[in-house]
Amino acid sequence: MSSYADVNVVWAGTSPASGRFHPAEIKSTAAELFDRFGELRSRGEGYLEVRMPDQDFPLLTVGFRGKYAVIHRADAPDSMSLLxxxxxMPFDEAVEVPVMDDPVEFTGDFVSSVDHAxxxxxxxxxTSE
Known part of the structure; x- marks a missing residue:
């Protein structure tokens, strides 16, 4: 992921130390964001909110547990969509993934693999898209 060393992002996410969502935003390189994603993935679950430094939207959120993830995209304060x-996963099955600190159940319609996420x-x- 070295190609992301010069790309800056703003993000908040699950703390590996506490396992709890830490809402304070961090401005870092995308490489550092992906390091956190990898660390959380190795622990089995996590939640991240990511945006570009010069704009509040779009905002992408990824919650994952085990091999399953759910992605939300916000385009405005009152516009949140599930990807x-x-x-x-079969559309009629369900899985719980963290959203901030809460486990939330989603049906297979909205579940992706962690690799896809x-x-x-x-x-x-x-691309910011």
Whole structure:
């Protein structure tokens, strides 16, 4: 992920030390964001909110537990959307993933693999879309 060393992002996320969401935003390189994503992934779950430094929106959130993730996108303060899942789970099954500090259940319609969520986050950081 060295190609992200010069890209800056603003993010908040689960603290690896406490396992709790820490809402204070961090401005860092995207490489540091992906390091945190990897650390949380190795611990089995986490939640991140990411935006570009010069704008409040769009904002992407990723909550994941085990091999499943759910991605939200906010385009304005009152506009939050769930991204369609990648068929990694049957649409009529459900999984809980963290949203901030709360476990929230989502059906397979909106569930992606953690790998897909990571690629989506990479694309968002690369393009802001």
């Amino acid at each position: 369609q899942g990648d068929n990694s 990571c690629r989506t986050l990479q694309e968002f950081v690369r």
